Amino acid sequence: MFAYIIRRLLYAIPILIGVNLLTFVLFFVVNSPDDMAVSQLGAKYVTPEAIENWKAKNGYDKPLFYNESADGLGTVTDTIFFAKSVRLFAFDFGRSESGRDISTDVRRRMGPSLAVALPTFIAGIGVNICVALMVVMFHATRLDRAAVIVFVALMSISYLFYIIGGQYLVAKTWRLVPISGFHVDGQVWKFLLLPVLVGVVAGIGAGARWYRTLFLEEANQDYVRTARAKGCSELAVLFRHILPNALIPILTGVVVLVPMLFMGSLLIESFFGIPGLGSYMLDAINSQDFAIVRSMVFIGSILYIVGLILTDISYTWADPRVRLS
């Protein structure tokens, strides 16, 4: 098991290099070091010397990928790509184009992101499982068929509608919570309530439908028939036999998302004015701040790979038949 995890972690390195290469190519084709210098210096002060100075100061005076003037290993290492990527691997993200330290910003913004994403995630799973179990209890009745159509309808509604509608109804018409904002003191739940509610409601359609199919797959197994045959009540069958067994596929589908919770949600955070990583990314996209975008891509891919490894581990934990080798 330990060896397996080590191997998976080693396998992650070429993937991260690939991710870096791709983002590097994309962003430096868009924004060559000269363009960056011009936008940083401001159009007024642009002289060839000023550009060269800026590039030298910020480490952009080397070739992009291949340094012909250096020799040996230096042809590859003495380049912008190597310099900038190695720093990412050491979690040193450098400074954004507005001069702020990205690592500090990321650390500071992780908290608010998690404060919204974690309750949404946990409450979402709870609500979806409850709804799905209720529907499964009425399997093959009119209620079941109607519920499936309602689920499909719920998932056909744009996420934007849930957010805008929720803000209008709960915050503006009923005046229960503030429309948006975030405040780090005792009142923080007031600001979190609506985003979490919107996130949970928006997920019910797709989530409950998925859990319903998982439960139904289990409900057709032999052990369920046996349980019924020996006289278990329908509730006991549902909670003692179907639910624990359905946890395996649920777990594997859900665990991969856990690390991603740190990244927060782009839409929720920007609509509700939460200073998390999601709104950080959105601002970076809008202001075309590639240093931030590159760092966020890197963090995002690490979290994704961690999620994949966690999924494998949770498999062995939930299902003793699975052995990792």
Added chain:
Amino acid sequence: MKPVILWSDALIFLLVAALVLFFWRLRRDPQARERWRQVFASRLGMAAFTVIVAYVGVALLDSLHFRRALPPPAGVTTDEVFYDNQVSSVLDTLTAGMGERFERTYSAPFALRSFEKQTLKNDAGETVRDFPPLRHAGAHLDNPADRWADVARKSALALAWGLALAALLILPQWWLLRRSPLPWASSWWVQGVLACIAVWLVSISRHYHVLGTDLGGTDVLYQSLKGVRTGVLIGALSTLVMLPIAVTLGVCAGYFKGWVDDVVQYLYTTLSSIPGILLIAAAVLLFQVYIDLHPDAFPTGLEKADAKFIALCFILGVTSWSTLCRLIRAETLKISQLGYVQAAHAFGVSHARILARHILPNTVHIILITFVLDFSALVLAEAVLSYIGVGVDPSMGSWGNMINGARSELSREPAIWWTLSGAFLFMFLLVLSANLFADLVRDAFDPRTRLGPEAA
């Protein structure tokens, strides 16, 4: 009239032709026929399909672009014909100039007066602050109090015409298909309702703004209709880009195994580990820079918007092939172990032939399921991308742009609800029908669900 063919127009007609051809060929395959029959045996499937066809029809009508011939300038007698700079589509003609009746700014549905007060001069010549009357809506009324009676009268007339159109549509179909075992009746109901609504909307919007007007004074109903083309095209064209990449790589990885498999797996793990929105944003910004650097490649604003749109479809396709590729790879791994593939090997059939004859046809169900499932996801994604600012060009009508422009309208007092409602309603109907249809297709074609007691 001078036809104008945009790239996206050509592509969508090509795609529709390809789909028709595909199903025409599939017609002879008894197994496929049986499965399609299962999809259409459901009344819900029939109704959803009819709605989708209606949307595609509107999108196709809106893809026939042309420039109107202008009447010759007074006093000039040359044979040369001058064309309007404005490119319009057949849909614009059919909606009887709905998009050309601009107001000054916001107005509520069926309103006769503007939503915002303005400084006006009254009959006595004094300056007062009041709601100015609209330029077009209700301009034919002598007395504003007659409005609802007039609406009712016009609606009744429109309903009569709508029923006539519905009868014209349905009767030939009834004559042809009355012995068919499939539930065509539910399709006819939907057709009838859609025909009545269409006639009603077109006729009543000559005199009123059915869904009001937005900030710029454009009819919201017209904008929502223009959004249909963008929504349908983005769903269809992105999948068209994705399919060849995903299918080729997936089949090769599953069939050749070894280093090919490693490379393909590496590619899709890398791609899918990048947060999708960031990748799309980066690629869209890249294309934006390309357009800015090559302004002469796209002479008109329309062509620029169209190029950006195709680039967006392309980017969405390139960033979303990994799921399908993974599924096809797994399926190919399974199929290539089967006896008939081994037998083909033993007979010395070439790799290319085995792939084309024995493996590809058996992955068609996965491709089909992904196509219909992805379609609705892409329509929804367009709105989100436009909100973030990396979606379709703001000059191109789309539901995402409408929502983006109206995002703070609900927080006004009184709230302006009609722009958002129009966009969300049109989007919801399309996505709902696509999702319902996708569910049925999956039930019919996915062997796992077909064998389960679910289908029984």
